[in-house]
Amino acid sequence: xxxxxxxxxxxxxxxxxxxxxxxxxxxxxxxxxxxxxxxxxxxxxxxxxxxxxxxxxxxxxxxxxxxxxxxxxxxxxxxxxxxxxxxxxxxxxxxxxxxxxxxxxxxxxxxxxxxxxxxxxxxxxxxxxxxxxxxxxxxxxxxxxxxxxxxxxxxxxxxxxxxxxxxxxxxxxxxxxxxxxxxxxxxxxxxxxxxxxxxxxxxxxxxxxxxxxxxxxxxxxxxxxxxxxxxxxxxxxxxxxxxxxxxxxxxxxxxxxxxxxxxxxxxxxxxxxxxxxxxxxxxxxxxxxxxxxxxxxxxxxxxxxxxxxxxxxxxxxxxxxxxxxxxxxxxxxxxxxxxxxxxxxxxxxxxxxxxxxxxxxxxxxxxxxxxxxxxxxxxxxxxxxxxxxxxxxxxxxxxxxxxxxxxxxxxxxxxxxxxxxxxxxxxxxxxxxxxxxxxxxxxxxxxxxxxxxxxxxxxxxxxxxxxxxx
Amino acid sequence: xxxxxxxxxxxxxxxxxxxxxxxxxxxxxxxxxxxxxxxxxxxxxxxxxxxxxxxxxxxxxxxx
Amino acid sequence: xxxxxxxxxxxxxxxxxxxxxxxxxxxxxxxxxxxxxxxxxxxxxxxxxxxxxxxxxxxxxxxxxxxxxxxxxxxxxxxxxxxxxxxxxxxxxxxxxxxxxxxxxxxxxxxxxxxxxxxxxxxxxxxxxxxxxxxxxxxxxxxxxxxxxxxxxxxxxxxxxxxxxxxxxxxxxxxxxxxxxxxxxxxxxxxxxxxxxxxxxxxxxxxxxxxxxxxxxxxxxxxxxxxxxxxxxxxxxxxxxxxxxxxxxxxxxxxxxxxxxxxxxxxxxxxxxxxxxxxxxxxxxxxxxxxxx
Numbered sequence: 050x051x052x053x054x055x056x057x058x059x060x061x062x063x064x065x066x067x068x069x070x071x072x073x074x075x076x077x078x079x080x081x082x083x084x085x086x087x088x089x090x091x092x093x094x095x096x097x098x099x100x101x102x103x104x105x106x107x108x109x110x111x112x113x114x115x116x117x118x119x120x121x122x123x124x125x126x127x128x129x130x131x132x133x134x135x136x137x138x139x140x141x142x143x144x145x146x147x148x149x150x151x152x153x154x155x156x157x158x159x160x161x162x163x164x165x166x167x168x169x170x171x172x173x174x175x176x177x178x179x180x181x182x183x184x185x186x187x188x189x190x191x192x193x194x195x196x197x198x199x200x201x202x203x204x205x206x207x208x209x210x211x212x213x214x215x216x217x218x219x220x221x222x223x224x225x226x227x228x229x230x231x232x233x234x235x236x237x238x239x240x241x242x243x244x245x246x247x248x249x250x251x252x253x254x255x256x257x258x259x260x261x262x263x264x265x266x267x268x269x270x271x272x273x274x275x276x277x278x279x280x281x282x283x284x285x286x287x288x289x290x291x292x293x294x295x296x297x298x299x300x301x302x303x304x305x306x307x308x309x310x311x312x313x314x315x316x317x318x319x320x321x322x323x324x325x326x327x328x329x330x331x332x333x334x335x336x337x338x339x340x341x342x343x344x345x346x347x348x349x350x351x352x353x354x355x356x357x358x359x360x361x362x363x364x365x366x367x368x369x370x371x372x373x374x375x376x377x378x379x380x381x382x383x384x385x386x387x388x389x390x391x392x393x394x395x396x397x398x399x400x401x402x403x404x405x406x407x408x409x410x411x412x413x414x415x416x417x418x419x420x421x422x423x424x425x426x427x428x429x430x431x432x433x434x435x436x437x438x439x440x441x442x443x444x445x446x447x448x449x450x451x452x453x454x455x456x457x458x459x460x461x462x463x464x465x466x467x468x469x470x471x472x473x474x475x476x477x478x479x480x481x482x483x484x485x486x487x488x489x490x491x492x493x494x495x496x497x498x499x500x501x502x503x504x505x506x507x508x509x510x511x512x513x514x515x516x517x518x519x
Numbered sequence: 520x521x522x523x524x525x526x527x528x529x530x531x532x533x534x535x536x537x538x539x540x541x542x543x544x545x546x547x548x549x550x551x552x553x554x555x556x557x558x559x560x561x562x563x564x565x566x567x568x569x570x571x572x573x574x575x576x577x578x579x580x581x582x583x
Numbered sequence: 584x585x586x587x588x589x590x591x592x593x594x595x596x597x598x599x600x601x602x603x604x605x606x607x608x609x610x611x612x613x614x615x616x617x618x619x620x621x622x623x624x625x626x627x628x629x630x631x632x633x634x635x636x637x638x639x640x641x642x643x644x645x646x647x648x649x650x651x652x653x654x655x656x657x658x659x660x661x662x663x664x665x666x667x668x669x670x671x672x673x674x675x676x677x678x679x680x681x682x683x684x685x686x687x688x689x690x691x692x693x694x695x696x697x698x699x700x701x702x703x704x705x706x707x708x709x710x711x712x713x714x715x716x717x718x719x720x721x722x723x724x725x726x727x728x729x730x731x732x733x734x735x736x737x738x739x740x741x742x743x744x745x746x747x748x749x750x751x752x753x754x755x756x757x758x759x760x761x762x763x764x765x766x767x768x769x770x771x772x773x774x775x776x777x778x779x780x781x782x783x784x785x786x787x788x789x790x791x792x793x794x795x796x797x798x799x800x801x802x803x804x805x806x807x808x809x810x811x812x813x814x815x816x817x818x819x820x821x822x823x824x825x826x827x828x829x830x831x832x833x834x835x836x837x838x839x840x841x842x843x844x845x846x847x848x849x850x851x852x853x854x855x856x857x858x859x860x861x862x863x864x865x866x867x868x869x870x871x872x873x874x875x876x
Contacts (some may be wrong), residue, residue: 091682099648099649103651165645193596215606232737235740307684458859463662
């Protein structure tokens with residue numbers, strides 16, 4: 050019947066896998082949020098906060114986040130290059146390796162095999178696997194882009210290329226660890242230098258795993274789901290180059306008031322503030338795009354996922370840079386403000402746009418319509434409420450914590466003992482667990498909707514086949 | 520191309536042509552303003568330019 | 584095709600190269616270049632490499648993810664220095680691979696924990712933090728006391744890091760538990776810098792007798808503070824544990840005040856940075872109320 054069918058098996062596989070890991074990561078998130086206000090939720094060696102927190106961050110960042118990115122990029126790239134992947138079988142292997150990798154990764158963190166560099170916790174044998182994984186992905190995507198049938202590369206492809214290149218550099222340099230045994234290794238870099246490398250990595254891992262890839266989705270799915278073209282090509286260009294240039298200077302804002310030399314901190318802070326401009330370039334571009342016809346916010350249910358998502362990106366990129374400034378850092382650094390900030394980005398921006406993209410892709414590849422727009426709307430509002438509650442309670446308690454840490458009595462002694470500053474968080478931490486439950490419920494609506502859409506697509510395809518054969 | 524059995528994305532529909540070269544003025548002011556502020560900030564808080572260090576700032580704060 | 588004559592966006596290889604150079608500029612200036620400078624590799628003169636037992640402890644600290652809740656860097660900020668001691672110096676971390684500065688203080692900073700409390704405090708607190716702070720959210724690490732140190736991994740680590748060690752050190756290691764190791768690690772943290780308590784009470788300024796007139800109120804306030812901070816060492820009912828029982832205390836008011844305020848090296852931390860003079864006197868009155876008359 051057809052000469053060639055686009056290979057969407059890998060795309061589907063990644064989407065299903067990332068949703069699975071998403072559920073695992075979210076449930077662990079709920080558990081550790083409860084451990085914060087009651088130590089009895091720690092169950093022995095393996096199920097204690099110290100180990101589970103890294104399981105939570107890694108499974109969600111790499112399982113849900115990157116998993117979704119792999120799947121969505123395989124979809125995006127073939128459509129924007131107007132050709133199939135150069136190595137479809139390699140992509141299948143990539144999917145398989147990815148799932149084994151996340152499984153082994155989560156298991157190894159349970160076991161306590163960790164390098165202790167934030168977001169680069171996997172021990173050295175897994176690092177090698179991650180590099181292989183990334184190289185496979187790079188060969189396939191870059192190869193497809195190089196051999197594309199479309200002359201021009203659309204904005205999304207710029208962000209995908211920047212992601213692939215930068216993550217490779219970041220990951221390899223930071224994971225230079227000298228192995229002592231199969232499960233233990235020591236950083237090539239020591240002390241202050243180790244910290245500088247670690248946060249150059251840490252911040253840019255956020256930048257190039259949760260900003261540039263999500264922008265790639267945003268620039269593709271916003272016009273696709275609204276039917277409105279992107280407002281300004283020139284704004285896209287300036288934002289892109291300014292963003293990827295400035296990002297790499299900013300890691301030191303995680304190390305404000307540490308023994309890291311002052312000039313590196315200062316450069317980090319200055320460039321961090323500058324990042325507001327390119328970030329808002331994309332936000333403004335998104336707003337102006339939709340300004341051509343605001344009715345799409347009502348008529349096309351997907352629009353709000355991208356517009357509200359990019360709004361949280363905008364808020365995130367004002368809040369983040371201001372946190373870098375010394376005076377604000379001195380108050381909120383090391384407090385719960387920071388998890389509040391992070392979760393606005395991950396729940397409000399990253400997950401929102403990923404969900405929107407999956408809502409777009411799944412009906413498309415199953416050649417059907419979404420199962421229920423109503424459920425999608427319910428999902429949207431529930432996760433929005435959960436995320437806002439989460440972030441806002443964390444900001445309040447973070448400021449309170451920071452203030453209590455430094456408040457002094459008239460004679461110069463500290464007003465609060467440390468344990469008092471901890472206990473003051475408990476009501477907020479309990480509220481955060483509640484907010485997390487709300488968010489997870491919202492995500493369950495999403496999963497149900499996607500599952501039903503897939504079933505619907507399969508049924509329709511079977512029916513079509515039956516009529517064709519009849 | 521029909522042999523791919525897939526409708527293609529038309530790149531020209533992704534971007535507006537009439538406003539292709541527009542840069543919103545407010546955004547441009549933000550962009551330039553942040554560069555200027557960045558230079559000022561780097562100058563003010565670099566030990567080799569103004570002599571500011573976080574140790575000195577700390578000693579000052581302890582005198583109060 | 585929307586080719587607009589700008590070649591960069593239709594030449595994938597060139598684009599990739601330009602993007603790579605763009606991200607490498609900041610990488611070079613803020614990451615590679617500092618690496619070549621001496622101020623990124625300073626070492627304090629009296630900083631010692633880890634002993635085998637301490638390294639074993641550090642490995643356990645990493646394994647248990649302690650840095651997810653505890654930082655190891657005191658900032659040059661008044662509040663930090665009051666609470667934890669002198670701010671961290673770059674030269675203290677020469678042997679740290681990787682650094683363990685952390686990013687979140689769910690628990691207190693540990694950069695100056697070494698020598699703050701006696702060993703017993705750590706043994707008991709690690710095993711059951713809630714005995715010290717009733718509602719503490721720290722998990723119990725009692726299982727560490729039941730596990731022997733992984734000797735072969737530690738030896739491999741010492742060799743990888745090039746730290747000097749004696750054969751007898753390794754022999755001794757075989758009898759150590761993981762709890763011994765982590766306590767040894769914690770007790771050396773931050774000790775390369777001289778201890779500094781910002782507020783020290785001058786003995787001469789201390790009255791001989793508690794000057795607080797309203798004893799009932801003072802004892803109540805003292806008991807409140809005692810319950811927050813002191814039960815771990817002196818017992819729920821002041822019966823004594825790591826620290827002495829109050830019943831047999833023979834100390835005068837003034838002696839008690841100076842002890843609480845300035846602490847006693849290796850036995851008890853000083854609380855002059857934490858409590859006001861009135862609060863310390865209230866504690867003195869509370870101790871007195873528990874003495875055998």
